Amino acid sequence: MAKKEIKKxxxxxxxxxxxxxxxxxxxxxxxxxxxxxMEEAKRCIQCPTQPCVEGCPVRVPIPQFIKLIAEGKFVEAxxxxxxxxxxxxxCGRVCPQENQCEGVCVVGKIGDPVAIGALEAFAGxxxxxxxxxxxxxxxxxxxxxxVVGSGPGGITCAADLAKLGHSVTIFEALHEPGGVLIYGIPxxxxxxxxxxxxxxxxxxxxxxxxxxxxxxxxxxxxxLREEFDAVFIASGAGLPYMLKIEGLNLNGVYAANxxxxxxxxxxxxxxxxxxxxVYVxxxxxVIGGGxxxxxxxxxxxxxxxxxxxxxxxxRSEAEMPARVEEVHHAKEEGVIFKTLTNPVKFIGKDGxxxxxxxxRMELSEPDESGRRRPVPIEGSNFVLDVDTVVLAIxxxxxxxxxxxxxxxxxxxxxxxxxxxxxxxxxxEGVFAGGDVIHGGSTVIQxxxxxxxAAAAIHEYLxxx
Amino acid sequence: MYKIVRKQELAENxxxxxxxxxxxxxKAKPGQFVIVRISRKGERIPLTIAEKDPEEGTITLMVxxxxxxxxxxxxxxxGHVIPDVVGPLGKPTHIEKWGHVVCVGGGLxxxxxxxxxxxxxEAGNRITTVMGFRSKDLIFWEDKMKAISDRVIVxxxxxxxxxxxxxxxxxxxxxxxGEKIDMVITAGPVPMMKAVAGLTKKYNIPTxxxxxxxxxxxxGMCGACRVTVxxxxxxxxVDGPEFDAHRVDFDELxxxxxxxxxxxxxxLKEFQKKHCGCGRE
Numbered sequence: 001m002a003k004k005e006i007k008k009x010x011x012x013x014x015x016x017x018x019x020x021x022x023x024x025x026x027x028x029x030x031x032x033x034x035x036x037x038m039e040e041a042k043r044c045i046q047c048p049t050q051p052c053v054e055g056c057p058v059r060v061p062i063p064q065f066i067k068l069i070a071e072g073k074f075v076e077a078x079x080x081x082x083x084x085x086x087x088x089x090x091c092g093r094v095c096p097q098e099n100q101c102e103g104v105c106v107v108g109k110i111g112d113p114v115a116i117g118a119l120e121a122f123a124g125x126x127x128x129x130x131x132x133x134x135x136x137x138x139x140x141x142x143x144x145x146x147v148v149g150s151g152p153g154g155i156t157c158a159a160d161l162a163k164l165g166h167s168v169t170i171f172e173a174l175h176e177p178g179g180v181l182i183y184g185i186p187x188x189x190x191x192x193x194x195x196x197x198x199x200x201x202x203x204x205x206x207x208x209x210x211x212x213x214x215x216x217x218x219x220x221x222x223x224l225r226e227e228f229d230a231v232f233i234a235s236g237a238g239l240p241y242m243l244k245i246e247g248l249n250l251n252g253v254y255a256a257n258x259x260x261x262x263x264x265x266x267x268x269x270x271x272x273x274x275x276x277x278v279y280v281x282x283x284x285x286v287i288g289g290g291x292x293x294x295x296x297x298x299x300x301x302x303x304x305x306x307x308x309x310x311x312x313x314x315r316s317e318a319e320m321p322a323r324v325e326e327v328h329h330a331k332e333e334g335v336i337f338k339t340l341t342n343p344v345k346f347i348g349k350d351g352x353x354x355x356x357x358x359x360r361m362e363l364s365e366p367d368e369s370g371r372r373r374p375v376p377i378e379g380s381n382f383v384l385d386v387d388t389v390v391l392a393i394x395x396x397x398x399x400x401x402x403x404x405x406x407x408x409x410x411x412x413x414x415x416x417x418x419x420x421x422x423x424x425x426x427x428e429g430v431f432a433g434g435d436v437i438h439g440g441s442t443v444i445q446x447x448x449x450x451x452x453a454a455a456a457i458h459e460y461l462x463x464x
Numbered sequence: 465m466y467k468i469v470r471k472q473e474l475a476e477n478x479x480x481x482x483x484x485x486x487x488x489x490x491k492a493k494p495g496q497f498v499i500v501r502i503s504r505k506g507e508r509i510p511l512t513i514a515e516k517d518p519e520e521g522t523i524t525l526m527v528x529x530x531x532x533x534x535x536x537x538x539x540x541x542x543g544h545v546i547p548d549v550v551g552p553l554g555k556p557t558h559i560e561k562w563g564h565v566v567c568v569g570g571g572l573x574x575x576x577x578x579x580x581x582x583x584x585x586e587a588g589n590r591i592t593t594v595m596g597f598r599s600k601d602l603i604f605w606e607d608k609m610k611a612i613s614d615r616v617i618v619x620x621x622x623x624x625x626x627x628x629x630x631x632x633x634x635x636x637x638x639x640x641x642g643e644k645i646d647m648v649i650t651a652g653p654v655p656m657m658k659a660v661a662g663l664t665k666k667y668n669i670p671t672x673x674x675x676x677x678x679x680x681x682x683x684g685m686c687g688a689c690r691v692t693v694x695x696x697x698x699x700x701x702v703d704g705p706e707f708d709a710h711r712v713d714f715d716e717l718x719x720x721x722x723x724x725x726x727x728x729x730x731x732l733k734e735f736q737k738k739h740c741g742c743g744r745e
Contacts, residue, residue, distance in 0.1 A: 173683045175501055175508075175548040183681075212550035214683055218487050240687040242697050249697075249716050251723040255687030261680050266507060272734050275507040275532055276680075277727035351719035399702055400683055 008111025011040040013118045018332040022301050025187045025269060028329060029093075032122040034074065041070035043107060044114045051104040052116060057448025058156075060084045060091075062101055062116055069119055078127035081120060085447070086135075086159045087152065087198045089128065090181060092121025093190050095444040096291075096323050128197055134204050138165035143461045146171060146228040148215045148401055151179020153234030153434035153446035155202060160454035162205035166461060169228070170202070171213040176265065179236055180435075181443070183265040184257065184292070186299050192264075216400040221408070225429060229464060230457045233416060233425075233432040234450060237440060238398030243287065243391060247346025252281060252353040256292045256392035263299050281387030282307045285356055287343060288392035289313035289320035290440070294327060296390045297335045309335045310384065314342040314361050314374040338384070342376065346389060356384045397436040415439060423453035429464075431457055465545040469522055474604035477529040478572065479538050480514075486521030488513075488551050494559065494583035495576060495674060495706055498523065498551030499682040502537050506547075509533050510679045510701075512651075513552060514575035515582075523549075526575035532731040553682045554705045557583060557672070563646035565589045566638065567613070568631050568660055570596045570652025574605050576674045577651050581612050584649070590614050592638060596631035596656070600624035632659045645669050650709060651676075654721065658714035665710045673709035675700050677717060678724065692716055 014030040015021075021028050032040065044066040052062040060081055068077035081088045097103070097117040105113035127133075143166045147154045150172040158168045176182055181195045202209065215221060215235070224231050240255035242248055259278065267274030284300040286293050286309065293311055300309045311330065313320060316339050320327060331337065340361040347355035360380035363372035397415045402408055409417040409426035416425055416432040423431045433449025435441050470482040488498060497512045515524035529535045540546070557580045565584050569577030574595060585591055593613040597603050599622045610616050617634040618626030627634060631652070638645060645667075650660045651674035664671040677689040677700050684702035691698055694711035698704060 173550065174681065175550070212548050213487070214550060214553065217552055217683075218491060218550070236685075238684040239699060239702070240685075242687070242690070244697075249690060249692060249713075249720060251719060258680055258686035258688045261686050266680070267505060270505075271727065272731045274505040275503075275731060277507075277724050277731065279724060279727060351722065395685075398684060 006045060006107055006110060007043045010043065010112035010115045011036050013115065018334070021188065022333050025302055027191055028188050029118075031125060032118055034072070034126070037069050037074070037119060037122045038072060040115050041066045041119055044070070045107060047106045049106070051106065052101040055100045055104040057100070057444050058085045058451050060101075060120070065123060066114065066116070066119055069123060074123055074126040075130055078123040079133060081123055082135075086156065086201055087447070088120045088124030089194050090124075090152070090190060090198055091444055091447070092117050092119070092124055093194075094185060096442055098324055100444065124198075132200070135159075135163060135201060137163055137205060140167065141165040141461065143167065143229045143464075144169070144227070145457060145461070146224045146231045147234065148224075148231065149173075149179055149234040149236055149434075150177035150209060151234060151236050151434065151446065152181060152443040153236075153450040154179065154232070155199065156447040156450035157232045157234065157433070157454045157457070158207045159201055159205055160451060161457060162202070162207050164458050166458070167206075169208040169210060171215050171219070171224075172209060172211050173214045173235075174265065175211055177209050177211065183261045184295070186260070186264055186295050188298065188302070189295065214400060216403040220403075221401060221405045221430070225427070229461055230429045230431070232450070232453050232457060233401055233430065233436055234434045234446060235398045235401045235436045237395045237435040238400070239414075240391065240395040241393050243343065243393065245343060245345055247348050247353065250346055250348040250353040251351050252279065252387055253346060253389045254391070256286075256288070256296050256390055257395065259296055259390045260292070260299065263303075269303060278303070279388070280306050283310070283386040284308070284388040284390065285310045285312050285343075285384060285386040286390045286392055287312050288394075289315065289322055289339075290392060290394070291322045291326055292440075293392035294322045294330045296392050297330050298333055300388070300390070301333050301335060310338050310386065311335055312338045312341050312343060312356075312358065312384070314340065315371060316340055316363060319371045340374065342374065344381065347383065352387070353389055354387055356386050356389060357381055358384055394440045397439060401436070413439065421452070422456035423449050424456060429460065465547060466549040467545050468540055468542055471540070471542050474526065475602045478602075478604060479527050479529070481525045481527060481537075481540075482522050483525060483546060483549060484521055485523050485549050488549065489516045489518045489521050489523050492516040492523055492552040493556030494580040495557030496552035496554050497576075497682075497705065498525070498549050499553060499679065500525070500537075500546060501548035502533060502540070502546055504547070507533055508548075508680055508682070510553075510676070510682060512575040512579070512674075514578050516579075526572055528572045531728045532735040535732060535735060550682065554701055555703070557649070557706055559583050559587045561588045563589060564592065564644055565647045565649065566592045566594060566635060566645050568594045568596075568635065568648060568650040568652070570631055570656040571598075571602070573650070573652025573656070573674070574609070575651075577649070578605060578608060578612075580649055580651075580674070581609065585612050592617065592643070594619065594631050594634035594638075596620070596634065596652070597625075598622065630659065631656060632663045635660065635663055639667060648672070648709075649706075650674070654714055654718045657709060657712075661709035661712065661714070671709040672706050673712055675705045675707060675712065675717060677720060691720075
């Protein structure tokens, strides 16, 4: 292999300055210009081992698309990505690349890994500007597939199966499609416009979307099975976990999903122009250390009247499950991190939360999750002066879809049990993926499951 | 799109809407509700299914004008469409053949109570309905409740119709008459449900309350509708909306219902400034 000097530092993605961006919900990252993208793409050494592809749950042909960007063939690059991933503008923005493709990048061993995510978003956005190519579709097979949920898993599975010629109908419980991409991920990270744009592909493929339709309620899973040849369940998360401490139900205490749904899906930051309100005080505490906690904290920072926002997390920053980039952005935006801190009681006055008693923690030996277990330091209790609290400590799988279904194997925390290779459930013709099988997970994990399931469903339908 | 097939004003500030929603009508069971969004910028509000007609493909919703959305909805006439109606949500009422069931509804609580009473009657129970209103002009659906009940007691706070007093006085009257009551099911304002629960607990009568907490998605995702029942956190949209009334923390529920009151008041004021043409003030 010819020796070539590797540029160790990545080209930073232009971003809006923190003091400007916390005044609105517009996107934080401005994205690469064509020049910057080409320069960054040239850092890829096109290594023959391609660990990045292995590291991607949907196996995007990463070196190939990056090569096309380096050559200035941006539209071709986007189409190369779309051979495996139909949502480049979304995944480029929200995938945890540092744990996946970028985490195993060979260039990353001697410098910064190639900015695969930013390049993917660039390619997707570029193609959208010049006109997205209509996807190819196989001859109709006459087989009908139902997909439950229109989040990242549902979209991916529906697109794959529609391309193969199957007739696909998605059932969505909310009044808009997109699932967590719309209600859960804030617009400053993933603008809703981009989600709608990437959803257009479903229309082009002839996928029908039934909104306001709750499987388990409006129609049962059994009825779906009678009507359709196969079913993919991607109903996502449900029932938020709650801290079992005093004062949990005081006014001003939210679960993350309520807070994010009010603002992202329902437009509460534009109240009273939009009808849905969100109440926030001056000092907001967000409990948790994951991406959702960062999303809530940064959302709160952008709401009128909020002066201080805290992240309260019981372990140290090193154990935080949130992406490094999210933590970094949150800090830039002035979110105050209170790590090794755990709430023990919400203090109320006239029915509203006015403070939170916390205890400081220290780390002892690792627990079953491999992370060092936090233990309270006796006598270290103190009161944090807050008037809004948001719990972002995770959630269980959505329970409604399984209601009254016989023979569906469900795990001990309510998740649907599947064969990990095929995403097949214990019910014939029923497959499942995403948060409903993992609990809280990532967009790309849901998409990876969906692709596996789509392949298995296709095989199942051909044999049927 | 969900078309309004019939609409009528039932009483001051209360409208009845019959809405085309065949899939929901086919599935709706007593105790269940829908979530409605009436415009592009609208909020999601839970409304009880008061009646359904699977053959006609319609559901009946009763709407009390209290905030911006319900006032705005009252401007919708027959033929208008509601963009979003989702359901039926929540667990259906658990119905058995208990014997003598007393259905207690206050004001808009008649909506769930009517549907539940229908189911309870079909299961072969004897039904006494106690329906309470502030005064005579606010009474509605007395005829409908009479049609499915073996006996109806109407109470008014001011004594302008029926028995003077509260619904609890109606229940007390039954107890004093020596009526054996096997089950009480109640829906209405939270203070009313709390009072009913307090009374029936004294006499050890099993009692179920249909709760009305704040909801956003209604499918168990957002956690807004959490209530404390027997010291445990429950989610009204998936575990309820009906719970053992003797174990519900009604004071907490009352407090949580106040959470957005001031913002809602602001929204209603804004709305009323802009809309005076639809006949409402």
